[in-house]
Amino acid sequence: MDHTNTPDDAQKKAKPLAPKVKELIASTKSVILATVDADGNPNSSYAPFVQVDNTFYILVSFMARHTKNLAEGRKTSMMFIEDESATKQIYARERLTIEATTSQIERDSDNWNNVIAKLKETHGKVVDVISEMKDFILIALHPTKGSYVNGFGSAYFVDENLEILEHRNDVNHQSK
Template sequence: MNHTTTEEAKKAARPLTPKVKELIERTKSVILATIDAEGIPNSSYAPFVHVDKTFYILVSFMAKHTKNLADGRKTSVMLIEDESATKQIYARERLTFEVSTSQIERDSEMWNDVVTKLKEANGKVVDMISEMKDFILIGLHPIKGSYVNGFGSAYFVNENLEIIEHRNDQNHESK
């Protein structure tokens, strides 16, 4: 099997930072990976809005992940291309990153601004759930991560979700 060199692959597949922005803009929810106090993993999802380099989610304490997020436990987030839109299921475009979390004070200016943006993105259901006392607003602040947009096209991203370098220096090898 004929493989391109690493340098050829980097040049051919090198994404531009706008590609990351486009993925964020066309994705409506984040996949959450959290751990509880005993180290038990939990995965879930939540609709989000992206404001000033932070992802905001409105989540209920009835969900396991909310306590983990509110307690500031280690969290990873993923945005991934819709399965129905991908050309190759093994190479779905995705952005994965570690985050720190913060809880936004209810009825603060930030709360009101973000809840308004969530309503614009997700409709009137946000009015209803934002009034429920078990729902809290969490900020997910990127630390570092990776962006993948195909085979051999994986990149490290920084806290601003800017591509900083190719993730590996070797191609996949065949048997």
Template structure:
């Protein structure tokens, strides 16, 4: 039996634990965002975040295209990805991609104050300045479903609680 095939099979069957997903999120300071506008034109961007109870919060300005898309509740995807400098294989970077719904948090609500405080604690005093600017709003991203990848042939469906559900593809990559 081919040793490489045996390793690939073992990797595919070794379902990663939810903590692996949480560890990736914990190593990440910003979310890569994909949004669409009213005409369906895609826009990619990023925003620093904090996570509270499986929701991701970002403080964003209407000067950025993605803010209008997020505030109007359009389709959103977010990605957490291993740093390029830390990856062993650029084609197989560890990553978590999540489809999400969005809601805007009311300014000066209890949630606003809690999240802005945590953003300041996590990302520094700049949050004091930008949170006072009227063009900045607080958006909550609510995970719906997603995928976690941690190597070749190691892709898994993830639920709204960021729990690994099942292997994403039972078919291995095919050679020519």
């Protein structure tokens, strides 16, 4: 009997379907953000978002530290993560982490108006109020690459289209 292929090996070869990534994104209303300032100091935050095609949009205020970092196009990472109350194993929460570039959307442009309408549809009338405030800007986050994890030893590279590419690591966790 051949014992060379373990269930872990089979799991690595069987990539999760792309809809799992899309389902995780659809299950959240906000994205966790990691940015850096001009001195390289990290900042973590969050923002409500909408997704249009493969671009994520957030409406953020310059009163928040992360907004300047985003507006100046510094490195950005986004995370979508399974709700703690829904997870079976806190150490293995389903999550998608995406590296992204950013661009600012010109106020009152067609793109601005379309995205603001989608934000209002998703997040309510508060968007009408804050989108009129001059310290709020609309940022587009353009995915470049990422990682999707859906359990122990089940981590995958993700491309800019949020498609799963390949298993991230062929080495299992090691015991001491």
